[in-house]
Every structure is written in C-alpha cells, then in structure tokens.
Amino acid sequence: MSPKRSHTWRWIFTVVVLLAVLIVTGAALGWYKLLREVDQPPFASAEERFKYGSIGGENEAGIPYWIFVVLPRMFPEYLPGPGGYASLGVPWEEGHELPVGFTKKTVGFPRVSNTCAVCHTASYRESPEAPPVFVIAGPAHTNDIQGFFSFLSQAARDPRFNADNILAEIGLVTDLSWLDRGLYRFLIIPLTHQALLARNFDWMSRADMAPWGPGRDDAMNLTKYFMLNMPEDGTYGPTDCPSIWNLDKYQPDEGMRLNWDGATYDARSVITDSALGIVAKPQADFAAQMDWLVEYLGSLPPPEYPFPVDQALATTGRGLFAAQCARCHASDRTGKSVRVDEVGTDPNRIASWNKEAAIAANRTATELGAERRGMVEEPLDGYIAVHLDGVWLRAPYLHNGSVPTLRDLLTPAADRPAEFYRGYDVYDQQNVGFVTQGVAAEREGSRYDTTRRGNGNQGHEYGVNLSDADKDALIEYLKTL
C-alpha cells in the first residue's frame, strides 16, 4: 500500500471513528436529557398514588416542569384571578408542590401532567374558616377545566411566550445548567410552544355557548375534536365531572352502562378512554396502570356524610325513598338508560355523541393499543339512572349540574334557581349541596345561567309535590347513601 493511500485510509478511519463516537455520545446525551424515564418516588398509599401518580401522560402530553411553574407568573392576566393555578379552583394540599391531579415526572427533564384525580377529587368545607377536605374519586366541582385550557392557549399566543422571557423567569426560580438552558431555548420551549399552538381551543369559547364553568367539561366534544380529529358539529354538551368511587356497582353483564348517556360498556372502558384523553399515547405500562385503577376504583367506598344525621328522620325518609325514588335508583333500572323524553332533562348532552363517533373512538383506542370492551356503537336516546352512593357530595345535581342542591331538585323546575354560583366548596347541610349564593360564593364561584344552551334545569320532576316535612325526611335519608 502506498504511503499516500495509507494516509487516506487513516483519515477516513479517524473521521469515521470520530463521527461514530460523536453520534453515540450525542445519542446517549440526547436520550439522557430528553427521553430517560425516571420512576417517581414511591407513594405512601394508594390514595397518594391516585392523587399524584403518573399514568404516563408526561411523555407525549406533559408540560415541561419549569415552564409550568413560571407561566402563571408571566401571564397572570389570563387566569381568573390572583393565585396562580389555585385561581382555577384546583384542590391543592398545603405544603404540596403541585395541586391534586398533577404529576411530576422526569422524562429526560422534569415534566408535569395530569391524573384522573384532576377531574375526580371533590373539595368541601364545613364553614368558610374550616380547612377544605379533599375526597378522592369525588366530582371536582371547583376545577375550571376550560379555564386551564384557555390559560395555556392564551399564554402560547402571547408574543411574550418566547425563550428569552421564559428563561429569564425560570432564572428567578432555579439555576439551570448551560446545557439545560440551551435545551430549553432551542428545543423544549419551541416544541412546547408549537404543541400548544397546534391545539385549537376556539370551539370551547363560542359566544353562543356558555362557559363550562367549574366542575364541568364538554367530554364528548373533547373526545371528538381532540382525540378523533372529527370536524366541529355545533353540538354543546358540558356535564358535571362524575364521582368514580365504588365502580364495581356497575354490572355490565346486567346491562348497566357508564357515562351520563350510557355510552360506555364498563368501568375499564371508561377509565381507559378517559386516561387516553390525558396520556395521548399509551406507554408500555399503560395496561398495568389501567388494571390498578380498575381495581382501586372498583372497590373504593363512597365517603360517609361527615355531619350529623337525624337517624329517626332518615328512617322516615327511607320509606319515602322506596316510594318515590327506588323505582329508578334502587331497582333493576338502576345503572341503565332512561329515555330523555321520560326523564325530561336537558337533551344537549345526548346530541353531542353518536354512533359514528363511538365507532371511531373504538378504532382509535384499538390502534393506540388499548384493550377494552369500549364504547357502545348504537344510537343513544337517554340518560343513565345513576346509583346514588355518596350523593351528598355530588352536587350540583343532574348530568349538567344545573340544580344546586337536593332540596332544589325536589322542587318543580320552574321554581328551581334560574341562576346560581358554582365552584364554591362551603357545604350547605340544610339543603344538601354547596352554598351557591352570597358574596363569598359569587367571589369564589362562577355564575351558572340555566337559560343558556345546555344548562337547562328542567326534567326529573320527581318528588316535587311532597310536603316540606316529607322532603326533609327524604333529604335526611339521602345523606346516608
């Protein structure tokens, strides 16, 4: 071999080796800094895991932790009031880093995502001065879910959402290494920005549709538009976040169904589909996570009424319940659909879902690798007569949360409050529900107008003609469920 050729080969060899080393190092560094998954620290209890444990949302749908931390400080004008994320009504335990239902997990870098608990943790207070009690698996009646979406979307559209400003704000709360700053500047911030801009949230805030308000989401439209990429169809069906304790009571073999309209066959399906809304793309351990949730929520007992109950009165009420309510709520009709023309409640939610969407949802879930029985591929025409366990904490009532208290529900629709405030968590023991009127309720809550589309409080006019004494007794009994 001539010296010249040998020289050339050496060069090529050196360059190849250097390139290989560079690529391997770069890939390793990239993996370490962007993709490496670090398990969360173990949780002290199943309850803690439910509140803060990742279900895998960080990988695809997570917000980079430091961006999450500084956004409320940069864009407080897009939040409903002072208080950062707390202004959105999220249950947040004192001394905790994140609100209930928010997870922190490192996937390359720390990221924040959500768990089921974000929509399924109820908060109540005995009095304005009492500390709030958070009941997991209860309906999150204080959370402004639309407010959260709208905050992120408005922040992303603001020209101040850029690497310079975000890194300056992050610099006030932590000391990132030069490498992390570089990754944030050139990769993490631009990608986050892009992802937030890519989502079209406009359909949520149309002038002809009332805001969801705290404790509600337009679940079926979220599914159609965000998960199935279906075109907007003008329907509007916001509903209350439901309680999800004690799910074993739903017996699919007996024809019981889940979702307000019975759109889903069984608990596993509804848990899986809801989780897909958070996770976006299931990870390897997704099935195991679902197994755990199905088991945990299946047997999680409803909370007992925490205030005094007049047992004698409740006993009287039990008889009234048997006469007035049991036909649907404690019989073989329970957990099954009642036609909307029978129950008479607001029909908008029914219209927001259909057979085509169900077929598309089943197909998408299967493509994503989720194993579940799935959604009912039939036209639906009614609302489920729900089980009433823990009904005391499930106010406001009806599927759209249009009736503030149980006492209001036992009133003819024409006499129910036409306007009230949702999202205040001080408990009303007298009427069973939350306080929905008064200065504090107006300040902390949001106005609910029953005349707006989808917000109708008509229907379910059962027991409305009972005497006041009978209503007292019936309500007393309902506290014990």
Added chain:
Amino acid sequence: MATNPESEAPAPTPRHGRHVPCWLALVVLLAGLAAVVAWAYARFGVDRPVVYDDPQEHFKYGSTGGEREAGFPYWIWRVLPTVCEDYLPGEGYASLGMIYEAGHDLPVGMSKRRVTGLDRVFLNCAVCHASTVRDAPGAAPRVFAGMPANTLDLLRFQRFFFDCAADARFSPSYVIPAIAAAGGDLDLIDHYLIYPLAVLLMRDQVMTLRKRFDFVNHQPEWGPGRVDTFNSAKVIFNFPLDRADPAELIGTVDFPSIWNQRLREGMQLHWDGNNTKVEERNRSAAFGTGATPSTLDRASIRRMEEWLLDAGPPPWPYGIDPPTAARGAAIYREYCANCHGVSGKDFTGAYVGTVLPVDEIGTDRHRLDSYTRTLAVNQGLLYAGYGDERFSHFRKTHGYASMPLDGLWLRAPYLHNGSVPTLRDLLEPAADRPSHFYRGNDVYDPVKVGFVSNTASQGGGAFFVYDTRIAGNGNQGHEGPAYGTDLPPADKDALVEFLKTF
C-alpha cells in the same frame, strides 16, 4: 498534520526557518487571548461578598446573596439621595430611619458584594431587625441587633427608589456626574460602559418592581417599624392584586424581634403562626433581601441563622424595683404565663407558640386575612427543585400566635400591628388606649415601657402619626379580665415592672 511522521517522511521539511515567526505569532496571540480572558474573568467573573468575622457584624452587614440579582451598584446607591433629593424627607437614607455606625460606609442592614464586575449593595435581615435606643433626645444611640427596626420606614424607602427610577434624573447623564462629584473614582470602563449600563438596568428592574408593588399605593401608610409581609410575598408570584378580594389587601404589621430562634423551633411562627419551620421562615423572609433559590448565599445566611439561634436580647438597662417585680411575677404567672411562657428565657407554657382563634384574641384581623390559603399552596412551589429546601410548612390559620416575650421592652409598640405604644397602655381596655400616637422615635420611656410616643417632632423631623381608626391599625383586642386590663392600677404597674426582666 505536521506531527504525522509518516506523511512528512517523504518530504523532509526545509521550511523550518519560515516556521519560527508563525509559531511565535501563534504563541503571542494565545498569550494575548489568555491575558484578555484572565482580565475579563478577574474584572467580571468575581463573586465575592464583604465578610465579617464577628457574627453580630455579619448579621448587620453580611450578605444573603441578594446583591447577585437585585443588588444596586454601590455608587448609584451612594448618589441617589443627591440625585433625587426631593423624594427624601430629610438628608440621606438616615432620614428614612436607617442607622449609620461609625466606620461603615453602608447603613445597618445593607451588605456589599463584588459581582458582575462591580460592587453591588442590597438589604439583609438586619435592615428590619436592628434598631437604636436613646435615653434622651440628645443622647447617643445604642444599636441593638435582632430588635425590631422601630425607626425604619420601609414603605418610604421602597417608594424613594420607585419615584426616583420613574424620574427623568434617573439616567446616566445625571447619575454619572453625581458619582464623580461624590468622589466615586470610576475607571474608564466603569465610567463609560459599566455604570451607564448599570443605571439603565437598575431603572428597568426598579420600574418592574414598582408596577408589581402597586398595591401599596392603595394601602394606608405603613409608618416606621412596619411592613406588609404577605402581600409583598404575593409579588413573588406576580398575583394580580388589583383583582384580589379587598379583604386581603391590608396586612401591615410590626417588624418582630428575632432572638432566641432555637427556643422557637417547632412553634407557629409569624404573627398568624403560618409556618412551623425556622429555616423555611428565614428563607421566606430572605426573599425580601432579594435572595432567591438561585442567588441565596447559603453559607453566609447559615452564619446569620446560627447566630440567631442563641442570640438574646440586651437586659433592661434602667433599673428594676425587686419587690414590685416580685409582686408582678405572681400576677404574670396567673394571667400571662400560659400563653407567653415562664420568662424571657423559658418559653414553657401550654399555649406558647400556638394560634389563638381571632375571635378569642379580638385583635385587628386585617393581617390574618391578608394571608390566604391560595398564597399558602403557591408557597409550596418555592425552592422547588432544591430537595429538602422546598417550602412545605406554610398553612392558612385563623388566628394569631401567642409569642414568647424575650426582650419585650425593645418590642414596642405592641400587638402584631404595633397599635399600642407602651406596655402600660396595653394593660388598659382598648377604649382607654391612645387612639393616636407618634411612631419612629428611639427615645425610651422607662416608666410606661415603650418608646416615647407623644412627641410630634424632634430635631427638625416629624414623627409618623399612627391613627388607630384607620383600616388595619385597630388597637382593640387582647383585653378583658383574662388579659389583665381589669386589674387595679397598682397591679398593672407591678406586672409591667416584672415584664422589664424579660
């Protein structure tokens, strides 16, 4: 590849002679570059605070790290009282109640650090927790570290910088000549580059703070010796306070004394007892000195904390009548000890350091309402990413904490909002307490135990009029049979005599 012998073998280099100047040039160039880098590092890379060996001096003048981000360039700080003279009530920072000691070019509570290429100064703990006492108007002041900064008007101090930054004179063309006139011997780089830039940067920074602190413009004047701690804390999170519940917008309280922290560990700290961890409370207060998670000087603040663990108050200097004090001791045991501890050194007592519901204590509730659960949960994000340093002890409470009474004589005016001028007044029912008095005097009144509060002015300066009828200033509460306000006057005198021993 000059070093590859194989490739060079066929053509031995005859150009050796021509290489010498090349290498030389390279060496010279590299050396020059290294010199520039070394100079730049020495000029701009240094991060070194002025340190004090004596722990008490360190407390008064040492750094919390706040200068790194918030620090005022030393010479700007020095000349602003000249540049913006008309925004001060008198001459220099002393007219705002700051204390100057001989041998120091900065007042008590200001630290200095060489960082980002210039000397920068900012507040430390002592600015709010050190003050002076004089025995008579003409007497020399004695400085006591750890006592409440009774004379400092922190709101006017803030406002001075806000007003000055918003003024056209806060510009290089006014400030740089003022520095030269004040004897600031700036070198060329400082004079033409660093300081002009620093003026602009500082103006931006102060103007941002001015906007975020707008809430103070809708509050009653704080007056000397007071601060709104937790509405200021909301500024860390940039809460839009213009949309806040009006009930939470006044939280002005007295600066507390900060001695004997070791004995306070585990107690409910702050006036409303919202935190039970001394170090966390300290780092929370350190935000006021500009120290953030990324700028906090941990070693330096640790020295202050260690000193505060066992530093105690100075003893009462004016003489005590032992038989009267002994009589007072018995009354104290009966009426006060359960909530306030056995003595100024022994804080044992069933309710010491715990929160008493506000309806029971009956004192002004504004401060309580200024601290919200919303703020408490957000504080859980402070120092996130710093392991155990993350804040986890803030809680919303619904009353005020019963405090130990060490150094009580230096802690006047009394109650959390400083609404009662002397101890003797505190033992009267609220209706008989002074409805107006003057704050900010450091002349002591050994009879009523507190600072002189009935003198409107002294040495040309007017004292602040504290009006108890203004929102947040109420002097009600801590009264009734259980609080000793119904005792015969002689018993009250005896109790006050005993409290001098604390």
